[in-house]
Amino acid sequence: MLDKLEISEHFKQLQNNICNALETADTKGKFKEDVWTRMEGGGGKSRIIQNGAVIEKGGVNFSAVHGILPEYISRNILQQETKNENSQTFFATGISIVIHPVSPFVPIIHLNLRYFEIQNPKSEIQKFFGGGIDLTPHYINEKDAKYFHQEIKTVCDKHSPNYYSEFKKWADEYFFIKHRNEMRGIGGIFFDKLSETPEFTIENRFDFVKSVGELFAPLYVSLMNKNKNIPYTEHHKNWQLLRRGRYAEFNLVYDKGTKFGLETNGRAESILMSLPPFATWVYDYKTIANSEEDKTQKFLIKDIDWINFVSK
Amino acid sequence: MLDKLEISEHFKQLQNNICNALETADTKGKFKEDVWTRMEGGGGKSRIIQNGAVIEKGGVNFSAVHGILPEYISRNILQQETKNENSQTFFATGISIVIHPVSPFVPIIHLNLRYFEIQNPKSEIQKFFGGGIDLTPHYINEKDAKYFHQEIKTVCDKHSPNYYSEFKKWADEYFFIKHRNEMRGIGGIFFDKLSETPEFTIENRFDFVKSVGELFAPLYVSLMNKNKNIPYTEHHKNWQLLRRGRYAEFNLVYDKGTKFGLETNGRAESILMSLPPFATWVYDYKTIANSEEDKTQKFLIKDIDWINFVSK
Numbered sequence: 001m002l003d004k005l006e007i008s009e010h011f012k013q014l015q016n017n018i019c020n021a022l023e024t025a026d027t028k029g030k031f032k033e034d035v036w037t038r039m040e041g042g043g044g045k046s047r048i049i050q051n052g053a054v055i056e057k058g059g060v061n062f063s064a065v066h067g068i069l070p071e072y073i074s075r076n077i078l079q080q081e082t083k084n085e086n087s088q089t090f091f092a093t094g095i096s097i098v099i100h101p102v103s104p105f106v107p108i109i110h111l112n113l114r115y116f117e118i119q120n121p122k123s124e125i126q127k128f129f130g131g132g133i134d135l136t137p138h139y140i141n142e143k144d145a146k147y148f149h150q151e152i153k154t155v156c157d158k159h160s161p162n163y164y165s166e167f168k169k170w171a172d173e174y175f176f177i178k179h180r181n182e183m184r185g186i187g188g189i190f191f192d193k194l195s196e197t198p199e200f201t202i203e204n205r206f207d208f209v210k211s212v213g214e215l216f217a218p219l220y221v222s223l224m225n226k227n228k229n230i231p232y233t234e235h236h237k238n239w240q241l242l243r244r245g246r247y248a249e250f251n252l253v254y255d256k257g258t259k260f261g262l263e264t265n266g267r268a269e270s271i272l273m274s275l276p277p278f279a280t281w282v283y284d285y286k287t288i289a290n291s292e293e294d295k296t297q298k299f300l301i302k303d304i305d306w307i308n309f310v311s312k
Numbered sequence: 313m314l315d316k317l318e319i320s321e322h323f324k325q326l327q328n329n330i331c332n333a334l335e336t337a338d339t340k341g342k343f344k345e346d347v348w349t350r351m352e353g354g355g356g357k358s359r360i361i362q363n364g365a366v367i368e369k370g371g372v373n374f375s376a377v378h379g380i381l382p383e384y385i386s387r388n389i390l391q392q393e394t395k396n397e398n399s400q401t402f403f404a405t406g407i408s409i410v411i412h413p414v415s416p417f418v419p420i421i422h423l424n425l426r427y428f429e430i431q432n433p434k435s436e437i438q439k440f441f442g443g444g445i446d447l448t449p450h451y452i453n454e455k456d457a458k459y460f461h462q463e464i465k466t467v468c469d470k471h472s473p474n475y476y477s478e479f480k481k482w483a484d485e486y487f488f489i490k491h492r493n494e495m496r497g498i499g500g501i502f503f504d505k506l507s508e509t510p511e512f513t514i515e516n517r518f519d520f521v522k523s524v525g526e527l528f529a530p531l532y533v534s535l536m537n538k539n540k541n542i543p544y545t546e547h548h549k550n551w552q553l554l555r556r557g558r559y560a561e562f563n564l565v566y567d568k569g570t571k572f573g574l575e576t577n578g579r580a581e582s583i584l585m586s587l588p589p590f591a592t593w594v595y596d597y598k599t600i601a602n603s604e605e606d607k608t609q610k611f612l613i614k615d616i617d618w619i620n621f622v623s624k
Contacts, residue, residue, distance in 0.1 A: 034596065048595045057595070179574040179583075245587070252564035253574065262565065268491040275557070275593035282589070283360045283369070284346065284581045 002203050007115045008064040008093035010206075012045075014113075014213045015062040015095055019047050021217035022060070022099070025224050028053035031060065036267050041067035046270040050277070054106060054228045058099035059273030066091040069118060072263045091117040094131070095213065096257065098274040099220065104240035105230040107137035107144070108185070108247060109220050110274070112257060113209050129205045130192035132167070133212060134175050135223075136185030136247060138240040139292055140299040142311055144223060145186045149306040152189055155215050159208040160200075167191045172302040177250050182300040184250045239293050242285060244276035251275065314515050319427045320376040320405035322518075324357075326425075326525045327374040327407055331359055333529035334372070334411070337536050340365035343372065348579050353379035358582040362589070366418060366540045370411035371585030378403040381430060384575045403429040406443070407525065408569065410586040411532065416552035417542040419449035419456070420497070420559060421532050422586070424569060425521050441517045442504035444479070445524060446487050447535075448497030448559060450552040451604055452611040454623055456535060457498045461618040464501055467527050471520040472512075479503045484614040489562050494612040496562045551605050554597060556588035563587065 019031045029052020037043035044063030049055050069088040094114030101108065113131035135148050149168070156164035167189035175184040189212075194205045251258050251274050261271035287294035331343045341364020349355035356375030361367050381400040406426030413420065425443035447460050461480070468475035479501035487496040501524075506517045563570050563586050573583035599606035 032595075050595060057593075059595070179577075179580045241590075248560065248591075248593075249564060249584075252561060262491040265491075269596045271491075272561075272593065273595055277594070278553075278590065278592050279560075280590050281369075281560075281584065281587035283362060283371070283585055 002206060004091050004093065004115070004117055007206065010210065011064075011093055011095045011113065011115075011213075012062050015045065015047065015060055018095075018097065018213075018217050019060050021221055022049065022055065022058070025221040026052040026054045029055050029058075034270075036270065038065050038067075038266075041065060044267070044270065046267070046273065048273055052102075054101055054103070054224050056100050056102040057273075057277040059097065059270070061096045061270050061273065062094075063096075063270075064091075064093035070264050073260070076260070076263075087121050089119045096274075097216070100244065100276050101224070101228075103228055103230065104138040104232050104236040105227045106224055107135050107227075108244075108276075109216075109223075110134050110136070111213070111216050113213055115206075115209075126195065127202050128193045128195040129209050130194065131209060131212065132171060132174070132188060132190035133216065134171055134185060134188035134190070136243070137296070138243045139236070140186060140296045141227075142306075142309055144226070145299075145304075145306045146309055148186065148188065148219065148223070151215060151219050152212075153307060155211045156189065156208075158211060159204065163191075163208065164189065169303075175250070176302065177246060177254070179253070180246060180249070182246070182297070183302060184247065184300075186299070186304070186306060187302075238280070241276075241278055241280040242282060244279040245281045248275050248279050314518060316403050316405070316427070316429055319518065322522065323376075323405055323407045323425065323427075323525075324374050327357065327359065327372055330407075330409065330525075330529050331372050333533055334361065334367065334370070337533040338364040338366045341367050341370075346582075348582065350377050350379075353377060356579070356582065358579070358585065360585055364414075366413055366415070366536050368412050368414045369585075369589040371409065371582070373408045373582050373585065374406075375408075375582075376403075376405035382576050385572070388572070388575075399433050401431045408586075409528070412556065412588050413536070413540075415540055415542065416450040416544050416548040417539045418536055419447050419539075420556075421528075421535075422446050422448070423525070423528050425525050427518075427521075438507065439514050440505045440507040441521050442506065443521060443524065444483060444486070444500060444502035445528065446483055446497060446500035446502070448555070450555045450608070451548070452498060452608045453539075454618075454621055456538070457611075457616075457618040458621055460498065460500065460531065460535070463527060463531050464524075465619060467523045468501065468520075470523060471516065475503075475520065476501065481615075487562070488614065489558060489566070491565070492558060492561070494558070494609070495614060496559065496612075498611070498616070498618060499614075550592070553588075553590055553592040554594060556591040557593045560587050560591050 023030060029049040031047040031049045034046045042065030044061060047060045049058045067089065069090040073090065092114065094112065097111040099109050111133045115129050118126045133152065137144065153164040168187065171187040171190035174190045175187050177184055196202045258271055287297045335342060341361040343359040343361045346358045354377030356373060359372045361370045379401065381402040385402065404426065406424065409423040411421050423445045427441050430438045445464065449456065465476040480499065483499040483502035486502045487499050489496055508514045570583055599609045
């Protein structure tokens with residue numbers, strides 16, 4: 001039977017593999033590790049890279065925590081009223097990645113994979129996986145967008161014919177900055193509460209999550225290598241800083257992982273590693289009609305079928 | 313009897329006076345005005361100054377809106393369950409200011425003054441004022457802190473002997489970045505739901521709010537003039553950008569006005585004028601012991617009695 005330690009060990013190993021691959025690709029930046037413990041049980045390893053050749057700031061975080069189920073989780077994450085306080089215990093393990101590149105032509109990427117167990121006083125255990133991977137290019141390139149979505153779909157299709165379309169739609173809903181009426185980027189996949197069902201065993205779910213994790217490094221490294229040498233000017237850099245401002249808005253206002261971490265007294269520095277190294281806010285910025293920035297702005301909408309996208 | 317239009321006219325005039333005073337003090341920057349209307353009723357005037365001699369980015373916003381009371385307000389602001397949907401109407405008018413200066417030695421300032429009316433189907437009207445003024449120096453200077461708090465106390469004392477101590481405490485609670493375990497700055501005063509009571513008429517409350525509004529321009533202009541010519545280096549500027557990152561965190565994660573505005577579909581550009589022009593996030597930044605930054609960091613705690621503060 002699938003054991004929670006097997007899952008946390010897998011995420012820990014995935015963290016090692018991804019950090020090695022990113023360091024190799026970056027050629028200059030090195031991850032710095034901070035190990036932390038959670039007073040109420042468990043802890044994690046935060047690995048941060050700053051001022052690399054390709055990566056300006058990035059974090060690859062692993063954690064495995066446990067204890068009494070915090071009220072915040074049962075109310076907001078599980079949407080259930082806790083009847084008996086302190087009656088449920090939980091175990092949560094996961095990996096979380098955000099990479100902010102130096103070049104405006106290399107996209108920001110985000111991955112999160114998590115496993116959750118809740119045990120009630122009768123020792124009944126609920127188990128589920130959640131996560132996602134999504135891309136936030138400062139300049140949207142249709143070929144890269146198609147490639148990104150195609151790679152994800154290929155992985156999804158190995159596990160279920162419905163995963164990609166379902167989880168792609170979910171990402172379009174989730175990575176949306178409501179007050180700006182725009183997507184954070186080109187989306188990807190997002191999924192939550194993948195539990196055992198007649199169709200899937202929990203092992204099936206884990207296999208899918210493993211596949212998504214293994215896709216991350218080759219996929220992002222190829223996008224880094226393809227775009228890192230494109231020359232850029234201050235004009236492009238300024239647009240990057242504006243888009244990073246929107247990224248910070250999404251993470252601080254909407255992101256559930258960030259809210260969850262801050263509300264449950266998580267390690268702020270680990271949670272907020274997702275924030276950009278530099279960002280700007282310019283009042284009422286408008287893109288110039290038909291500029292590259294304008295083209296990107298127009299792509300920041302839901303439900304674009306990137307895989308079958310045909311440029312006009 | 314005090315009329316809501318008299319109050320909104322007052323705030324509109326206050327916006328004019330403050331913008332004039334800030335333009336004169338800045339010598340270079342000019343406010344740009346955007347007039348907007350709210351689909352459901354009312355509207356506002358946003359005035360934004362960017363790239364001035366002293367002010368890098370600032371907003372002085374006026375609004376007066378009305379209509380059916382949104383459910384978000386009755387639930388979160390008034391903490392009451394709406395029994396009959398669409399049964400209550402509201403009127404809200406206010407002025408909101410945030411100024412981000414160029415120099416790290418000139419503090420960020422924030423003012424908000426607001427008036428709220430709610431009318432139920434029986435035409436019973438609840439009326440109350442809310443608001444506050446607080447200072448966020450990048451480098452805390454004890455003399456400026458004492459001066460800022462003393463000026464506020466003098467104004468408060470003219471209206472009630474309890475206002476300053478009560479509202480100063482409220483500001484210490486409100487302007488606190490919980491996940492960082494630090495104050496946003498040196499606080500000031502914060503107050504809400506000031507209604508008619510046996511002790512105060514609604515006119516008394518309005519007189520107090522007017523006094524706070526009139527204090528803003530002379531108080532901030534004196535802090536601008538005193539500090540704007542202090543020479544600074546890139547080192548100081550970097551620290552300013554870090555502190556601005558914290559300011560953005562507070563506004564996006566905790567600020568009720570921001571949340572309220574975004575949740576009720578307010579004009580995003582007007583609401584988010586409070587965000588800094590440039591900001592940075594550095595992983596796990598630590599101040600150097602006994603540095604100026606360290607001194608400021610140690611002052612970012614609740615309950616400092618700035619008026620009677622004696623440097624060690």
